[in-house]
Amino acid sequence: MKNVKLILLGLLISTMFGCDPELESINYDEINPAIFPASEADVEALVVAAYYPLRGSWWNGIHTTSERGIMFVNDATTEILQGNFGVQQLATLSSYIPTSEGVTRFYDDFYNRISSNTLSIDRLENSTVNENIKKRGIAELKCARAFLSYELFDMFGPIVVAPLEVLQNPLIETPLARLSHDEMVSFIEKDLLDAAADLPSPSEAAYGRFSQGFARMLLIRLYLHEKRWADVEAQANAIMAMNYYELTDDYVDMFSTESQADNKEVMFAVPADYAGTSENQWQMMVLPSNYPVRGGWATIQSSWMFYDSFEPNDVRKTNLIAEYTGTDGVTYNRSNPGNVMQMGPLPLKIAEDADRNTALTTVDIILYRYADVILSKAEAIANKNNAPNQEAIDLVNVIRERASLDPILLADFATIDAFNEMILVERSHEYWCENGQYRSDLIRHGKFVEHSIELNGAASQAAPYKELYPFSLQRISEGKGAFLQNPGYN
Incomplete structure (x- = not known):
């Protein structure tokens, strides 16, 4: 662990993450741990600093909706998104290598x-702060640590988790190995179980802050990743x-x-604002410059393969824009794609925000929803028994009904392969x-490679x-033999 950075960022005005706060850097190398934290305000500064990298910021927020965010890159490895330049093209063609900074970063x-x-x-x-404040603060910190750890684990496999004694002695160079798979899972799982015990209930948690329900939702994602079907079902039932x-x-x-x-x-959602404290750039990422009212940079498209997979009356494809008339008077669609729809429709997803006066929009970045609990439980029930049953089908139909779709029948998905x-x-x-997370879903069911080849063929x-x-090669070099590259990239 060379050059361990101990710079955290504090939030001074608002206790709600992302709601027009003012940000100030706090260098913990200059703080005496014997006297900090000593108050509720100190604890809040520590806790909100943990939310800081999770926000939607182009420069240093992992949930930015730009090409520097995990949704953009991960979905671009699937049929949901396609790109013909930049990191989005690397993702689309699975052509990333250890020098591909767009993914290694x-x-x-x-x-x-x-x-x-x-x-x-x-x-x-x-x-020495109040025990109740301490307990809740630690729960939020553990949830933040587990959230980020899970996302990196999902993308890269096991990572380095530096022990406390190493972090407390940053001047001693200590090359560290990545955790084993089981160690990584146990580390994330313990943090989330601890957090679920001490976080506030969903009704008590502030919008944009962690709750017991969200910690359990992350446990569902971890257990899905590991195909621990009974544990998925148990967490879904608890929620x-x-x-x-x-x-x-x-x-x-x-x-x-x-x-x-x-x-x-x-x-869990990341509140967005025009000030750019936590920003949503998706509209500018998706829309062409000639889009009516307000255009964008047209950095990404969806695929016609994805569009065609929807049933005609599915409301969930409402903002998957398959046709529009541009400011140039030309109508763009599949038969006349120009250079804005040659790969697929425009994956807007969010509402048009014509009133924005910058590249940003105030549409909040929603990351996890209760619908995921329902579909995850359905998947767990079917796979736990290696055969779907009526309960699993009924749960799927709850989601389909909201999408204005006809219910499916157990007889049509009687095998586990058909159900999955x-x-x-x-x-x-x-x-x-x-x-x-759809990338992870495909990988879980062994369909990632298959879908990519179906979409892009020989390319x-x-x-x-x-x-x-x-x-990155830098991480491998710094590891001095202790840090090993993922197989296939050497």
């Missing part, structure tokens, strides 16, 4: 944030037993400019351009080892 830019959270947890555990979350009636309206703070389907093919389609339709460089991204 996710680890390089964010792994030290896990270490920062470890130090903050230690400082808080050894502080349902909270009797808080519910599906909203209007799928499309969830992605409007209106705040979703009172929406009981939203389990169907659940992958439903997951892609429900969560496209949200958290980028695809997809292979089983591409299910993990490569680490």
Whole structure:
């Protein structure tokens, strides 16, 4: 662990992440841990600093909706998104290698944030602040650490998690190996179980902050990754037993400019604003310059393969724009794509925000929703028994009904293979351009390579080892033999 960065960022005015706060850097190398944290305000500064890398910022937010965010890159490796230049093309063709900074930067830019959270947890555990404040603060820090750890683990496989004793002695150069697979899973799982015990309930958590429900949702994602079907079902049942979350009636309206703070389907969202404290750039990423009212940079498209997978009356494809008349008077569509629809429709997803006066929009970045709990439970039930049953089908139909679709029948998906093919389609339709987890869904069912080749043919460089991204050569070099590259990239 060379050059461990211990710079965290504090939030001074608002206790709600992303709601017009002012940001000030805090250098913890200049803070005496014997006296900090000593107050509730100090704890808040530590905690909100942990949310900072999780926001939607082009420069240093992992959930930016730009090409520097995980949704953009991960969905671009699937049929949901396609690009013909930049990191989006690397993702589309699975042509990324260890020198592809557009993908390796996710680890390089964010792994030290896990270490920062470890130090903050230690400082808080050894502080003299009120025990209730301490317990809640540690729970948020552990959830933040687990959230970031899971996302990096999902993309790169096991990562380096620096021990506290190494972090407390940053001047001693200590090359560290990546954790084993089981160690990585256990590390994330323990943090999330601890967080779920001490975080506030969904009804008590502020919008944009972690809750017990969200910690359990992350456990579902971890358990799906590991195919621990019984544990997925157990966590889904625990969330349902909270009797808080519910599906909203209007799928499309969830992605409007209106705040979703009172929406009981939203389990975690990053509030966005025009000030750029936490920003949503997706409209500019997607829309061509000649789009009516307000254009964009046209950096990414969807695919016609994805568009054609929707049933005709599925409301979830409402903002998958297959035709528009540009400011030049020309109508663009599949038969007349120009250079803006040659790969597929425009994956807008969010509402048009014509009133914005910058490249940003105020549409909140929704990352996890209760619909995921429902579909995850359906998948777990079917795979736990290696055969779907009526309960699993009924859960899928809850989601389909909201999408204005006819119910499916158990007789049509009686085998586990047929059911899993169907659940992958439903997951892609429900969560496209949200958290980028459809890539993980495809990998879980052994369909990642197959879908890439079907989409891109001979141009695809997809292979089983591409299910993990490569680490940068700098990380390998700094590891001095302890840090090993993912197989296939050497």
